[in-house]
Each structure stands twice: as structure tokens, then as C-alpha cells.
Amino acid sequence: MTVSRREVLLTGASSAAALAAASCTPSPIVAPPRVGTGDDRLAGIVERALDAARKAGATYADARIVRRRWERIVTREDLVVGLHDTESYGVGVRVLAGGAWGFAATSRVDERDAEKAAIRAVEIARANAKIVRHPVELAPITARKATWSTELRIDPFKVVLGEKIELLLELWRAVRDIPEVKHGNAHIELLGEWKLFGSTDGALLEQSITRVGAGFEVTAIDNAHGDFVTRRHEIPPWQAGWEYLLESSLRKDARGIGDDAVKKLRAPSVEPKKYDLVLAPSNLWLTIHESVGHPTELDRALGYEANFAGTSFATPEKLGKMKYASSIVTIYADKTTKGGLATCGFDDDGEETQRWDLVKDGLFVGYQTTREQAGWIGEKRSRGTAYAQDYKSFPFQRMPNVSLAPGPKEIGIDDLVAATDDGVLVTGDGSWSIDHQRYNFQFGGQMFWKIEKGKIAGPLRDVAYQSNSPEFWASCDMIGGAKSWRLNGALHDGKGEPSQSNAVSHGCPPARFKQVNVINTRAKSAHPEKREP
Amino acid sequence: MSIDEASPAVKTAIDALTIAKQIVRGGEVQVSVSRERSANTRFARNEVTSTGDVEETEVTVSVALGKSHAAASTNQTDAASLRKVAERALAMARVTPEDREHMPLVGKQTFVPVEAAHDAATVGVGAAARAAAIGTVVSQAEKASLMAAGFYEHGASESVIANSAGLFGWHHETNASMTVTARTADGTGSGWAGAESHRVADVDVPSIARIAVDKATRSAKPRPLDPGKYTVILEPAAVAELLSFYINALDARHADEGRSFFAKKGGGTKLGEKLFPESITLMSDPTNAATPGSPFDSEGIALRPTKWIDRGAIAALRYGRFWAAKQGKEPTGWHDVRQLLGGAAERPEDLLVGIKRGLLVTRFWYTRWLEAQSITITGLTRDGVFLIEDGQVTAPVQNFRFNESPVTMLANTDAMTKRTVRAPSRGGAWHVPTIRTHEFNMASSSAAV
Numbered sequence: 004m005t006v007s008r009r010e011v012l013l014t015g016a017s018s019a020a021a022l023a024a025a026s027c028t029p030s031p032i033v034a035p036p037r038v039g040t041g042d043d044r045l046a047g048i049v050e051r052a053l054d055a056a057r058k059a060g061a062t063y064a065d066a067r068i069v070r071r072r073w074e075r076i077v078t079r080e081d082l083v084v085g086l087h088d089t090e091s092y093g094v095g096v097r098v099l100a101g102g103a104w105g106f107a108a109t110s111r112v113d114e115r116d117a118e119k120a121a122i123r124a125v126e127i128a129r130a131n132a133k134i135v136r137h138p139v140e141l142a143p144i145t146a147r148k149a150t151w152s153t154e155l156r157i158d159p160f161k162v163v164l165g166e167k168i169e170l171l172l173e174l175w176r177a178v179r180d181i182p183e184v185k186h187g188n189a190h191i192e193l194l195g196e197w198k199l200f201g202s203t204d205g206a207l208l209e210q211s212i213t214r215v216g217a218g219f220e221v222t223a224i225d226n227a228h229g230d231f232v233t234r235r236h237e238i239p240p241w242q243a244g245w246e247y248l249l250e251s252s253l254r255k256d257a258r259g260i261g262d263d264a265v266k267k268l269r270a271p272s273v274e275p276k277k278y279d280l281v282l283a284p285s286n287l288w289l290t291i292h293e294s295v296g297h298p299t300e301l302d303r304a305l306g307y308e309a310n311f312a313g314t315s316f317a318t319p320e321k322l323g324k325m326k327y328a329s330s331i332v333t334i335y336a337d338k339t340t341k342g343g344l345a346t347c348g349f350d351d352d353g354e355e356t357q358r359w360d361l362v363k364d365g366l367f368v369g370y371q372t373t374r375e376q377a378g379w380i381g382e383k384r385s386r387g388t389a390y391a392q393d394y395k396s397f398p399f400q401r402m403p404n405v406s407l408a409p410g411p412k413e414i415g416i417d418d419l420v421a422a423t424d425d426g427v428l429v430t431g432d433g434s435w436s437i438d439h440q441r442y443n444f445q446f447g448g449q450m451f452w453k454i455e456k457g458k459i460a461g462p463l464r465d466v467a468y469q470s471n472s473p474e475f476w477a478s479c480d481m482i483g484g485a486k487s488w489r490l491n492g493a494l495h496d497g498k499g500e501p502s503q504s505n506a507v508s509h510g511c512p513p514a515r516f517k518q519v520n521v522i523n524t525r526a527k528s529a530h531p532e533k534r535e536p
Numbered sequence: 537m538s539i540d541e542a543s544p545a546v547k548t549a550i551d552a553l554t555i556a557k558q559i560v561r562g563g564e565v566q567v568s569v570s571r572e573r574s575a576n577t578r579f580a581r582n583e584v585t586s587t588g589d590v591e592e593t594e595v596t597v598s599v600a601l602g603k604s605h606a607a608a609s610t611n612q613t614d615a616a617s618l619r620k621v622a623e624r625a626l627a628m629a630r631v632t633p634e635d636r637e638h639m640p641l642v643g644k645q646t647f648v649p650v651e652a653a654h655d656a657a658t659v660g661v662g663a664a665a666r667a668a669a670i671g672t673v674v675s676q677a678e679k680a681s682l683m684a685a686g687f688y689e690h691g692a693s694e695s696v697i698a699n700s701a702g703l704f705g706w707h708h709e710t711n712a713s714m715t716v717t718a719r720t721a722d723g724t725g726s727g728w729a730g731a732e733s734h735r736v737a738d739v740d741v742p743s744i745a746r747i748a749v750d751k752a753t754r755s756a757k758p759r760p761l762d763p764g765k766y767t768v769i770l771e772p773a774a775v776a777e778l779l780s781f782y783i784n785a786l787d788a789r790h791a792d793e794g795r796s797f798f799a800k801k802g803g804g805t806k807l808g809e810k811l812f813p814e815s816i817t818l819m820s821d822p823t824n825a826a827t828p829g830s831p832f833d834s835e836g837i838a839l840r841p842t843k844w845i846d847r848g849a850i851a852a853l854r855y856g857r858f859w860a861a862k863q864g865k866e867p868t869g870w871h872d873v874r875q876l877l878g879g880a881a882e883r884p885e886d887l888l889v890g891i892k893r894g895l896l897v898t899r900f901w902y903t904r905w906l907e908a909q910s911i912t913i914t915g916l917t918r919d920g921v922f923l924i925e926d927g928q929v930t931a932p933v934q935n936f937r938f939n940e941s942p943v944t945m946l947a948n949t950d951a952m953t954k955r956t957v958r959a960p961s962r963g964g965a966w967h968v969p970t971i972r973t974h975e976f977n978m979a980s981s982s983a984a985v
Contacts, residue, residue: 083635086605089609091594396588434904436903438902
């Protein structure tokens with residue numbers, strides 16, 4: 004059944020309760036009183052937890068009361084197949100005792116339970132302290148009392164539900180008459196994070212972060228040949244209000260996504276060899292994430308992630324010495340980028356957020372650190388990158404927004420294509436994988452275009468590029484200007500054990516990389532290769 | 537089935553359903569409650585680094601008005617919050633267009649209780665026991681001049697499902713796992729070992745430490761080897777990792793729609809085709825003592841023993857409720873436990889016999905879809921790859937990126953260990969043997985250690 008915008012709104016208006024729901028998505032199950040509103044109940048709970056930790060012998064403690072909201076709407080073709088709103092709320096207490104960390108959390112946000120969590124955290128720290136040789140030392144901090152929130156015009160959690168649903172159904176209507184396009188999946192995802200952080204250093208920080216994302220993917224099928232491809236929209240999630248999606252190209256591009264799927268289905272399969280690659284920001288962001296973002300996490304470089312995500316080729320003795328990229332490349336970390344998914348006022352150590360260089364003119368110059376880590380490389384102050392995904396998670400080093408600085412000349416993707424003789428233009432992200440020291444990577448994309456003598460010669464399919472991080476970045480010889488810089492990102496980047504999710508953005512202009520190995524992803528038969536007897 | 541009436545999760549589910557039914561008059565209501573107590577300690581560089589301890593109950597209320605449906609969840613279990621979460625689900629369902637594929641609630645079911653999934657001893661593990669276990673690992677690593685990193689986690693969980701059509705299911709289980717990665721001081725060697733079980737007693741910490749230390753020591757200073765197709769012995773963690781993509785691709789609807797490996801050119805599916813050797817049987821059975829799991833899935837479907845591959849033939853695809861009804865099939869539900877049955881080899885070493893030149897692979901890393909039509913997956917080897925020459929493990933070698941399909945992996949398997957083990961995995965429980973397979977496509981080299 005296709006539902007028009009009017010029908011959705013009328014359905015919503017059929018009863019008083021539904022009218023309330025349609026005009027204003029239901030209010031949060033828990034509505035924490037805001038700091039400065041005269042209701043200091045929550046600040047009192049934080050203080051009670053900190054007191055209990057101190058009395059139990061903690062040398063440092065912080066308490067975070069966190070409410071997390073997650074709304075997800077999923078459509079398939081003309082059907083709303085999923086509508087789920089999830090909320091979690093609780094308090095987590097982290098302490099240092101005997102030089103070791105302890106952490107405990109409870110979903111009951113009251114003084115008694117917060118106090119019990121604090122005492123349990125100290126007990127755990129004491130158990131851990133028995134096998135600690137290097138007591139944790141925190142970099143000094145200027146403790147602040149402040150508030151911070153996402154700049155937004157329209158709170159997406161308050162937008163009429165019918166409007167959100169209609170936005171997704173409209174995408175399918177734009178492509179459903181394309182014969183080869185048999186399926187379309189779309190979704191909207193909203194993340195709301197409110198937290199109150201207090202520490203024994205005297206910090207009291209209230210922050211409210213709102214993130215919005217949407218997706219649309221179509222599948223084109225050629226049954227006669229047993230062939231199919233998918234094409235996904237390249238619109239990135241942002242830290243923003245609902246207006247971001249309304250003003251985006253989500254709707255405008257929908258038809259083109261369907262047309263692209265058909266082009267991709269019929270496109271010639273790529274000839275595997277070395278090409279000059281022109282990577283659009285919608286593709287390059289993920290390569291930056293994996294080949295620069297993760298390798299410059301200090302905990303990873305020192306072995307703290309060795310059991311799960313691995314280590315890094317960018318080890319501390321190379322800081323200030325290693326050529327990470329060609330001299331035209333500067334890559335910076337920035338938790339203050341407007342719209343950046345990792346942007347906030349203060350990290351989960353209570354440190355103020357910052358911008359700094361990781362790679363400057365091709366040289367490896369910086370790491371991402373927390374208060375615990377700054378001293379490991381002789382730095383006096385944390386870079387402010389501690390984060391915990393929710394109240395029950397232990398804060399640790401998480402990636403800030405990591406971005407490629409634009410080049411000095413105001414050139415765009417057309418100029419990069421025009422300067423390329425034998426290349427492939429890649430847009431959107433596809434398959435991605437990188438080794439556990441961040442050398443060997445292999446990335447796909449959404450659309451691939453053959454470049455011949457400075458012109459787009461037609462679409463290609465089955466493309467992935469495979470390289471090694473330092474070699475790849477050394478081959479970068481053209482970078483677009485500031486006007487071509489775009490901010491892409493992901494709502495869920497995993498790290499740690501148990502795995503925690505972090506939202507992070509990566510800004511970049513398009514860039515060109517010389518002579519990169521391109522493989523054909525269908526080089527192997529679709530049927531199992533039976534071994535010769 | 538035996539239900540722990542005193543369980544807070546059961547009480548919360550009954551309260552939530554009662555409240556939701558009062559609020560949602562004339563509609564369908566389903567309540568799912570999961571209560572989890574879990575604790576962990578993480579270590580690296582031979583020291584404890586972080587820790588966690590949490591108990592949480594999550595309540596999900598799903599409401600359907602005709603064919604319009606929505607769900608809301610909260611971790612607050614007081615009566616006022618249960619009321620609000622039901623009101624929210626109702627409000628959303630009211631403004632949602634009809635989903636013509638929405639199925640009515642699953643009615644009253646009889647579930648086979650899986651009591652074996654819950655182990656009282658696992659519930660009692662505390663921070664001191666975790667720290668002591670880590671102390672054991674660290675001391676073994678230090679004796680061998682290695683750096684150890686790892687993760688020790690244990691927990692107990694309950695899940696309850698109840699609905700307005702009379703369905704009621706309760707399941708409780710425990711879990712414990714430890715994984716260790718040991719690295720040489722010069723950074724040229726790395727070895728991994730791990731164990732996962734519903735019983736903490738199965739997590740043999742000294743043995744895990746010994747294997748990780750041994751692999752790290754033996755893997756130091758690996759030599760480079762050309763990419764290419766190799767005969768490989770895959771240890772259980774690697775087997776489970778690649779097979780998880782096969783399981784994820786089993787959706788019957790996608791096969792019928794022509795967008796899956798299991799679709800046949802020109803229409804139809806590959807169901808019944810014998811693509812693998814006779815020795816290959818892949819199945820799910822939550823009552824299996826080796827991998828006890830929940831007897832129902834998130835929709836309340838009773839999970840029955842299912843063979844996905846039976847003696848080499850594709851024996852089943854996964855059917856959701858709508859597609860099963862449309863195609864006249866029984867829904868399979870979503871299984872969380874899987875077993876690849878073992879072969880004839882008494883010991884893993886027996887798989888070496890007859891290999892002229894091959895590789896022994898400990899585990900894989902960063903596995904991702906590369907090409908859906910053939911279930912081709914990309915990923916890397918990690919933490920112990922060794923050259924096999926003339927039936928002997930002769931030298932450590934550098935890691936590889938592979939581009940390979942679990943279909944090809946199974947099709948070319950010619951020997952497996954008799955014994956299967958629970959492989960630490962990223963989701964669900966896997967019991968698999970160590971296998972020997974051929975023509976495995978190592979596509980490029982990786983300098984990572």
C-alpha cells in the first residue's frame with residue numbers, strides 16, 4: 004500500500020492521543036531536569052556518588068548520568084517494516100583506587116544506587132590494583148562547570164512521525180517504475196545523547212548531542228543472467244537537527260540512485276591493474292578513517308587494543324620523523340568541527356575539545372589521547388578524546404573527527420578527472436577491510452567511472468582498490484580546494500572489548516592517488532571452484 | 537517448562553504485559569524482557585586496563601493495530617516507565633501506515649526447556665577471580681618475555697517473551713569467555729588463543745595462556761610468502777568466522793527474489809543441490825549440550841533442530857514468518873547456535889598428513905562482504921600463520937589478505953577433526969572442527985604482525 008503524506012497525517016489525526024503523537028513524537032520516558040533550572044536533583048546524585056567513592060578510598064572519581072535515545076524507522080519498498088524507539092538511562096561511576104581503574108553502573112538513577120555503584124567500583128579497583136605495576140596517572144585539567152549542546156533548528160525527536168515516514172516512502176516512489184529496480188530499503192536513524200558529568204576534580208558538565216542519519220539502497224536484478232547489484236545513497240549522517248535531512252539531497256538524488264543501479268548492473272567489469280584513482284569525499288572519508296584515524300590512536304599504537312582491533316604501524320618512536328604521506332597532505336583531528344558526529348564541548352574525562360594536526364605536510368606529528376594517555380608520550384594535556392557510548396560503558400580513547408585539509412588551489416573533482424589519463428573515479432563507500440596494524444587495506448565503493456584522457460568514459464563495476472596505508476598516502480598528488488571539502492561519517496564505529504559504538508565524521512575534498520592496485524571483485528566464479536581430483 | 541516465578545525479569549514481563557494490555561485496547565501487544573548481569577576485566581601490556589560491572593533490564597513493548605505496528609524500549613522498570621513505554625509504542629503504531637506483510641502474533645507455544653544453558657558456578661565469578669585469572673596469563677607471558685593483552689568476561693542473562701495471544705517463554709543462560717593475544721618484545725610475533733562457553737569451568741585459563749604464548753613465540757620473525765592459492769588448515773576461530781557469512785546469506789526470500797548466492801539463474805533456488813562433500817553437515821540445535829541456547833527467537837518461534845547443509849547438500853534456507861506463509865513453508869526462526877559436524881581426524885596434527893605445501897591459519901580479522909553473488913568475503917589472517925611443508929609445520933610466515941567464499945571453503949574441504957570446539961565468535965555460539973581445505977585464495981600480502 005502506498006500512503007500519501009496527506010493520508011499519514013490524517014491517520015495521525017484520527018484521535019486525540021494520536022494527534023499528540025503525530026504532531027509531537029512522544030516525550031522521553033525519562034526527562035532529566037536541566038542544570039540551571041533550579042532542579043539540582045541529578046547534580047546531587049552525582050555528588051553523592053563522588054562522595055561515596057572518596058570515602059571508600061578513591062583518589063579520583065567521575066560519575067556520568069546518561070540518557071540515550073535511539074529512533075529508527077525502516078521501510079522496504081512501500082512498507083514501513085520497522086519503527087522502534089529505544090531509550091536507556093542510568094549512572095556509571097569510574098574510580099581510581101590503588102592506581103587501578105574500577106567501574107560500575109546502574110540503571111536506577113537515585114542517590115542510594117549511585118552510592119552503591121561507587122562503592123562497587125572502588126572494590127573492583129582494589130581487586131585490579133593487586134596486579135597493577137604502573138599506577139594510572141591523569142594529566143592535569145582545568146575543571147569547568149558548563150553546558151554544551153548541538154546547534155540545531157528542529158529537534159528531530161519532536162518532528163511529526165508521519166513526516167519522517169513520508170520522507171522514506173517518497174524515495175521508493177522515485178524509483179519504483181524503473182523495471183530493473185526490484186527492491187528499495189530506506190531508513191532514518193536518530194541518536195540523542197544527554198549526559199551530566201561530574202568529577203572529584205570539580206567538573207560539572209551537561210551536554211546534549213543530537214545526530215541524524217538516513218539511508219536508501221536499491222537492488223537492481225537481471226534474473227535471466229542470475230545477476231544483481233545494489234546502489235546506496237551517499238548522504239552522510241551528521242550531528243544536526245531535522246533540517247539537515249530536509250535540506251539535503253536525499254529526495255532530489257533518489258531517482259538518480261535507481262538509474263545508477265541500472266547503469267552499474269550493465270556496466271563492464273573492471274580490468275584489474277593499476278590506475279590513477281580519483282576518490283570523491285563520499286569514498287575517501289572511510290579510507291581516512293581506517294588508514295589515518297585508527298592508526299593514530301595512542302592506546303592502539305602502544306598495544307592496548309592488541310587483543311581485538313590490533314596495533315598500529317604509527318608507533319611513538321616515529322612521531323615527528325615518519326613520512327606518512329606526500330608533502331601536500333595535512334590531516335587534522337578536530338572535535339569542534341560543525342556538524343561532526345564526534346563534536347562536543349567536553350570529552351568523558353571532562354577535558355575541553357580541541358583541534359590539532361596528526362599529519363602535517365606529510366609528516367606524522369600527532370596522536371589522539373585521553374587524560375590517562377597524555378603522559379605516555381610526554382604531553383602535558385589530554386587531547387580530549389575519552390568517550391563512553393552510554394551510562395554502563397567504561398570511557399576510553401575514541402576517535403575524534405579526523406579530516407584531510409583542502410589544498411591551496413580552488414580545484415574540484417572535475418579538475419582532478421580532467422588531469423587524469425587512465426583512471427577510475429570512485430564515489431560512495433562499499434566493502435572495507437584493513438589489517439590489524441593498518442597497512443594492507445582493500446576498499447570498494449558505490450559507483451565507479453572509467454576515466455580516459457581526462458574524461459569520464461562510462462561506468463564500471465566490480466571495483467575494489469587494494470593498497471598499503473603509507474604507500475597510498477605517499478601517492479597522493481592532487482587535493483581539491485576548500486569549496487570541494489565535504490563532511491562524511493559513520494554513526495557506529497566499533498572499538499574495545501566489550502565493543503562500544505562511537506559516531507565520527509571525516510571531512511575531505513576529492514583527491515587523486517597515483518597508480519593504485521585495482522582488483523576485480525568477481526574475478527572468482529560465482530560457483531564454487533571444485534578442486535581437480 | 538520450568539519458569540522461575542521469582543525472577544525479576546518474569547515479574548517485569550508480567551507487569552509490562554498487564555499494563556500494556558490495559559493501554560492498548562483492541563490491539564496486539566507483545567512484551568520482551570531481557571535482564572543481564574555482566575562483568576569484565578580487560579588487560580594489555582601485562583596489566584589490567586579497564587573493567588566493567590553492570591546489571592540491566594530492558595523492556596520492549598511491541599504494539600500492532602491491525603497491520604500497523606511499532607515498538608518502544610526502555611531500561612526503566614518502574615510502573616510509570618512501563619506505562620510510558622506502552623503509550624509510546626501505541627502512539628507510534630497509530631500513525632504508522634499498514635504493513636501488509638505484518639503477521640499476527642505467535643500464539644501459545646510449548647518450548648523445550650534448555651536448563652543446561654545456565655551454570656550456577658558461572659554466576660558466582662567476581663572481580664577478584666578475574667584478576668587472579670589475568671595474573672596467571674600475565675605470569676606465563678612474562679616468563680616467555682612476551683606482552684599479553686586480553687579480555688575476560690562473564691555474565692548471566694534471562695529473556696522473557698509474553699504476548700496478548702497467550703505466548704509465554706522464559707530462558708536463562710550464562711556465558712564466560714577469555715581471549716588472549718601475546719606479542720613478542722620485538723613486535724615480530726603474535727599469538728592468539730581463546731575459549732567461550734556457558735560454563736566458566738570450560739574456560740581453561742592456563743591452557744589459553746599456554747597456547748597464546750607458544751604461538752607468539754613460534755610466530756616471531758615470519759618470512760614473506762607470495763600470495764596465491766594455498767591448501768590451508770583453518771583452526772576453529774577462522775572456520776566459524778567465515779561460516780557466519782554463509783549463515784547470514786541463507787535468507788529464503790532473497791533467494792526467491794534472485795538476489796542471493798542461493799538464487800538459481802533463471803529462477804528458483806539452489807535448495808537440494810549438492811555443492812559440498814558428503815562429510816559436510818551444518819546445523820542449529822539449541823538443545824545440543826555443546827551449544828545450549830534459547831529455545832525460542834525474538835518473535836517467539838520455537839527453534840527446532842535444523843540442518844542447513846545435510847551431507848553436502850543445501851538442506852534449508854531461513855524462512856521468516858511472512859515468507860514462509862506465502863511459500864507454504866514452516867518458518868525456521870532465527871537460530872543463534874550452530875554446529876559444523878566434525879570429520880574423522882583424531883587430532884589436528886593428522887590434518888597435516890599429505891600436505892606438500894600449505895598454511896596453518898589461527899584466525900581471521902576484519903572480514904567483510906566483497907561480492908554478494910558468490911558470498912566472497914575479504915579479510916586477513918592474524919596472530920599465527922605457519923608454513924606447512926611435506927606434512928610438517930616448518931616456519932612462521934607473514935599475514936595475507938584473502939578474498940574467498942565460505943562456499944568454496946566447504947566445497948574444497950577434504951578432512952576435519954572429529955572433535956569440535958566452541959570458537960569465540962562475534963555473535964551466537966559456534967561449535968566447529970579444525971578443517972583442511974584447498975585452493976584458498978590468499979590475494980595479497982600484509983606486513984601486519
